[in-house]
Amino acid sequence: MLTMGGPRTLVQVLLLSAIGVVCISTLVSAITNTTSGPGSVTYENSNVSTPSNGFQETCHPVNLKDASHRISAAVDTLAGELSCKRGRNESFPEDKFKELEQNLRQIVESTLKVFFDLNTNQSGFNVLDVFGVLDSLSLGNHSDSRFVRLWFSLKMAPLLPHVDENFLIQLSSQNFSCSSFQELIEAMSDELESSQGMEKRLIYSHFIQLYLSRKNLPEPGCTQNVNGSVEWLQRNFGNFSVFASLQDLKRINSNFSAKMALEQLSPNQKAELMLDPDSGALEDVAIVREVFASLTESRDVEQLNQFFQAFANISKQRNITFLRNPDVRDTMLNLTLTALAPEFEDFEPEDFQLWFQGNLAPVMASLHPGSLAVIPSNISCVSYSAILTGLEQSLQSLPLDLSQGVRSSKKSLKETFTRCSVPDSFMVS
Incomplete structure (x- = not known):
């Protein structure tokens, strides 16, 4: 399909289609719920009335929130299908999986941009809730490191600049296995490798430290299945280890040797x-x-x-x-x-x-x-x-x-x- 600006990409087509479906459903909902009366117009072949000012009636922040949420939920569904395909077909090409993952992520990123461009400061919506970041995490197995990695890529990574203390505390209470937690730390480290923002310190203090300090984990401190202090530090703290005090490290892992991990300190x-x-x-x-x-x-x-x-x-x-x-x-x-x-x-x-x-x-x-x-x-x-x-x-x-x-x-x-x-x-x- 060609436009004046050139051919559309697959992501643009998917996004426009998703927005179209959501907007039509929103409009139909508005039409269905509108009764006849002063200021209404009744279509010739229908008993349904619509407001005389048409689309202007749908110009409400709640519609923007609902539409963005539905697109995000649709991405969850497609991501579930993608995971299912790879889970059932071990020969599913990795490069094809990555391509589809990137396409889905671009839909989330584009929707996020539209949301902020159209949103007003008075709406008071929490963007993390609008995009259902924690809700989508509950759709899969927290012990499945591949699911957690995909969830981070599609849902959390695009919204990292907007994470706050409350969100990270809730994240720290999730029942990740140590392997999926370590997969998440690696993904976060890669995503924020060049970032100097405060979110890096927050991620350590309100997620990593809290999660590793939990006593109700099957492996408190995630000290098992690691070869020494260097590997334990790398796998459980990643690029966020600089924010830990030596006392933190020794408290979480009583066997931690700072001398053995000297190069990492x-x-x-x-x-x-x-x-x-x-x-x-x-x-x-x-x-x-x-x-x-x-x-x-x-x-x-x-x-x-x-x-x-x-x-x-x-x-x-x-x-x-x-x-x-x-x-x-x-x-x-x-x-x-x-x-x-x-x-x-x-x-x-x-x-x-x-x-x-x-x-x-x-x-x-x-x-x-x-x-x-x-x-x-x-x-x-x-x-x-x-x-x-x-x-x-x-x-x-x-x-x-x-x-x-x-x-x-x-x-x-x-x-x-x-x-x-x-x-x-x-x-x-």
Whole structure:
């Protein structure tokens, strides 16, 4: 079939047909329920009356809601037929299945767009209810991972930007098997791989965490049929694992080993590992080297920054002013300055402030004049001042027996940057 704009696609034809059927049924319903009276017109060969203003009477938000719901329900029916065909015919071509799945999904996406284009802010409809997202989930077997994957693709994925806390809490109470739950997590991870939206954090806090914390599951925490901590983390958390705290992971899975899953941990989780009394990391240089190797191998300084910000924050919460093990402290400071050295040339004053007045505070007791050799000699005096302030702040918090290295470093810094020195009489107290 050709139009002025070119040939119609199969999806367009299906969608237009579906809309036509729904609109006709809506109109017939309106006609059938209309009685004769003032302002009505009676057709010549019929006893049925219709309002004199015809189609304008159907211009109500409830009609839009009902039509969208019916199209969505029709997609459910077609999806059921698709699943049935594949279930009964093991040789059903996978590429054909994917093609039909995409056609059905485009119908949902197109209907969703029409719904929002025609809807008004005053209608007050919940789009997740209009499209029957949770209702359609009840049409299949929650333990069937293929059904759950298809349901997500057709019904939940197009509506992910509209999920809220209440919907996700209801989703977490569904009786998924661990295999279907893991299939759902994989699908969500793929769908939101490049998303930075808040829905990712919500999905973790109001769905994944709640589901895995349930004690009434056949496999609480979904810890069975997985090979170690790495696979457990990947299959049950996917790309959402960065939002979990290390304590969450250990609470859900008492056998979880952060050391074994080190490469999978976020910078924040690695900071938690370092400060976890059970890990013994603050007394073990080998663990420190492993953690820092994982942080610096990508040469992404932002990972190191995130680690130290979390490390400093947790240290403050636990009233840790400085690390007491000198070997661990020396190793952390040396590895950090070595990783930062290539970046110092491009540092702004606020960057030096962030590191020397904040991030490095727990390890500043290991500073010595040689440590500052990595600081470029051409930094601005504002940057110099940011470093100097950090050293002075450390001197206020360190015990006398641990402050000698910082005192020597402060003296060396002033001698190196004489051009930035200000006579004491000009210093603001």
